[in-house]
Amino acid sequence: NAGVTQTPKFRILKIGQSMTLQCTQDMNHNYMYWYRQDPGMGLKLIYYSVGAGITDKGEVPNGYNVSRSTTEDFPLRLELAAPSQTSVYFCASTRTGAASGANVLTFGAGSRLTVL
């Protein structure tokens, strides 16, 4: 059971370039999330998805786009990379309906992006 898989692990981009961070989960989770982590700032939610075909903005969506064509995949697209997007990006997922009500997030290992 692989859990949540993110690729690439590291990437250096030039200003204005575009790229897609890939995220795949094999747990049949309905909810998926993208967070960015910056030093001293904790995790900020970029976008999330409640299921295939449904996405919504989080706290810091500007400069990013997502799609959710399947339950398993939730790619994050950066269209015009800017230095402010230098960060570590985490994909996470959860299945709703836990008996206790407390759904637990499963995280990928992260993707470190540098924009120069």
Next chain:
Amino acid sequence: AQSVTQLGSHVSVSEGALVLLRCNYSSSVPPYLFWYVQYPNQGLQLLLKYTSAATLVKGINGFEAEFKKSETSFHLTKPSAHMSDAAEYFCAVSDLDTGNQFYFGTGTSLTVIP
């Protein structure tokens, strides 16, 4: 929206000493509460969670946390620190009605001194 405050962005303890990492939440209605740990160059892993079943919650690796409604706190403790406990720790909450929106604190970096 919910918010979480972690007091102390860096905490240092000696090996074998008590670990205390502080977390306070903002909601007037107790939400679901979590502690996650992040080891270097890894994603976050669940340490423990509070779901109102018990105020003292035991997690993995000897960690536990106590929910105190009167103090709106959910501090993380471990009686005796081990070198392997050195990591970043995040407190998080999720709302009661859906349980699908998560709010994270800014994290506390724990250093264990040999």
